Amino acid sequence: MATQNWITLKQDAESGIETIRAHFEGHAYDPHWHDSYLVGLTEQGVQQFHCRHVRHQSTSGGVFLLEPGEIHDGDAPMSEGFTYRTLYLEPHWLERELRALFEQAPEHCELSFAATLARDPRLAECTAQAFSALHSEDLRIVRQTTLDNLLGSLTQHLRWRKRINPDPRLPLVAQRARDYLHSHLHQDIGLDDLAQATGVDRFRLTRAFKAAFGLAPHAYLIQLRLARARRLLALGQTPGDVAASLGFSDQSHLGRWFQRAYRMSPADYRKRCSNLPD
Structure with missing residues (x-):
């Protein structure tokens, strides 16, 4: 139904x-x-x-x-x-x-x-x-x-x-990994990059990150890119340009994740916010 x-x-x-x-x-x-x-x-x-x-x-x-x-x-x-x-x-x-x-x-x-x-x-x-x-x-x-x-x-x-940075309530390794994701969100980041940046192995890193933020590092990175995509689309950038600038493999890749999170397509969101044609 x-x-x-x-x-x-x-x-x-x-x-x-x-x-x-x-x-x-x-x-x-x-x-x-x-x-x-x-x-x-x-x-x-x-x-x-x-x-x-x-x-x-x-x-x-x-x-x-x-x-x-x-x-x-x-x-x-x-x-x-x-x-x-x-x-x-x-x-x-x-x-x-x-x-x-x-x-x-x-x-x-x-x-x-x-x-x-x-x-x-x-x-x-x-x-x-x-x-x-x-x-x-x-x-x-x-x-x-x-x-x-x-x-x-x-x-x-x-x-x-x-405002406290770092936050004493959260594992320092998770905060370092989060900061790395924020500063490298456009790049094709691997778990080995995060592990090297935080000084721990990938498994300890993933456990600490999920405990601190409720998502695995890869899922956090996707959500970080989606939040940035909303801002760029609202400014009138095209879905194709946004996908390319934020490290998505193509426009359809951005579209699939955007639809799952926000229940609308990037093109529809852009049109509603900016009143620009597709």
Whole structure:
């Protein structure tokens, strides 16, 4: 039996915020991450996903909050599926706006969410209103007002986390491997390259990396490239050029991974964000 999955996506030119409304039945998407802060609202059904090594279920009226880099998947445990709205907040935009909102914001800190799920009617209402204003391309003053209301309602769900590098909670070898992947993401990296860069054998490296980040190094590298691909496509670069610049073997290789993570093709994503023809 065919599912009735669908996605609508818009991008606000002024703030760079993406708005996605979608419906999924059964399996929604594979484990992946975004380089944005996600503030979402479950409209209908039960949205089930794994994040922070915990299985979460967001139900109608519930808000879900994800930080950049947090790996999550998605599926619908109920036959009717689930529908949600999500705002993808660019980290620099969010931090700038919130530092203006807080009278005293700590230095050398980054924003984090206190919890992954929130049952907060005010936050849910502000999320829905901001989504509606941006997704419908309402008047600029309306969009800005609803975003200010959203930021105000978010403050009690935020905390400032001190930037620490390296992070003492994670194995140093895993952090070194992650940094190497970030700085060499365009290259054809092998496990032997990572092992040499971190000073351990491939097997110890893989175990430490999976324990720290929830993905094997090769899967992390793919997700890193996909996150970068989203940004380049939104700027109007063609899928072929993006695939070549990020180390994918060809455009179809990028397309297969992009579809698994985001349930749309790179060309479709580019068109929705940039309004450029294929």
